[in-house]
Amino acid sequence: MAILPILPTQHAMLRRVCSRVRKVDKTIRRLLDDMTESMDAANGLGLSGPQVGKPLRAIVVRVGEDHLQLVNPEIVRSAGELIGEEGCLSLPYYYGPVARAAEITVQALDRNGRKVRRKAEGLLARALQHEIDHLHGILFTDKLVEGSELRFAPSRPAPTRSEA
Numbered sequence: 001m002a003i004l005p006i007l008p009t010q011h012a013m014l015r016r017v018c019s020r021v022r023k024v025d026k027t028i029r030r031l032l033d034d035m036t037e038s039m040d041a042a043n044g045l046g047l048s049g050p051q052v053g054k055p056l057r058a059i060v061v062r063v064g065e066d067h068l069q070l071v072n073p074e075i076v077r078s079a080g081e082l083i084g085e086e087g088c089l090s091l092p093y094y095y096g097p098v099a100r101a102a103e104i105t106v107q108a109l110d111r112n113g114r115k116v117r118r119k120a121e122g123l124l125a126r127a128l129q130h131e132i133d134h135l136h137g138i139l140f141t142d143k144l145v146e147g148s149e150l151r152f153a154p155s156r157p158a159p160t161r162s163e164a
Contacts, residue, residue, distance in 0.1 A: 001030075004038045004052040009091045015137040018048075018055045021071045024113035028058065032069040032111050035060045044089045046127040048134035051090050059131035063124045070116070073108035073132050075101075084126055086140045093154045097145040100129045 007013055021028055031054060039047040039060055046061040061068045080102030087095045103121045106128055110116045120128055130140055141150065 001033045001037045003041045004034050006038065006042060006047070006051050006089050007053060009088070009139055009141070011090075013050050013053055013055060014090060014134065014139060016050060016055050017137050018050055018057045018135045020057050021109070024071050024109055024111065028056075028071060029111050031056070031058060032060060032071075036062070036067075036069065039089070042089050045123070046131040047089060048131045050134055050137075057135045059128075059135070061124070061127045061131060063127055066120075066124050068118070068128075069111045070106065070108035071110070071113075073106050073128070073135070075104050075129065075132060076107045076117075077105035079103045082126075083145055084123075086126065086130060088130070088140055090139075091141070094141075094150045094152055096141065096150045097148050098126075098130075098140050098143045099145055100126050104128060106132070 035047045035052055038052060039062065045063055046059060049056040049058040057072045059070050059073055078101035081099055082102045083097050083099045085095050086098045102125065104125045106118050106120065108116055
């Protein structure tokens, strides 16, 4: 496995709509593992393909006991709305309020190419929505609550995977 460089928000790759993965093979599994190692090294909650320079529909998320590696994820159901603070590994130390669905159901392929369906709420739902947005070229800064601004917090502790 390898730690991959994480692209900054101004990189054009982060505005691309990503391609669907046609087949989950050893190359995709290696990418998922490298993304997981990169996310963990940066103390993040999630990471997407475009953030590491791969315009593919692949994400990894780790919140509490939930560790997901998903290919071609799609939100198939959402309900409610919650406003919460978000940040991004592509824009370190900046945070802002974003409205997201409170509960979602995601459909995807797992690392073995099997179809999976996962319900999520709270921080896991927020992280999944954030990473899936990346696959559409959308950044959390595009979704800041109207009238709010990004806050710079260089000394703020990184979010923990156990926050839920």
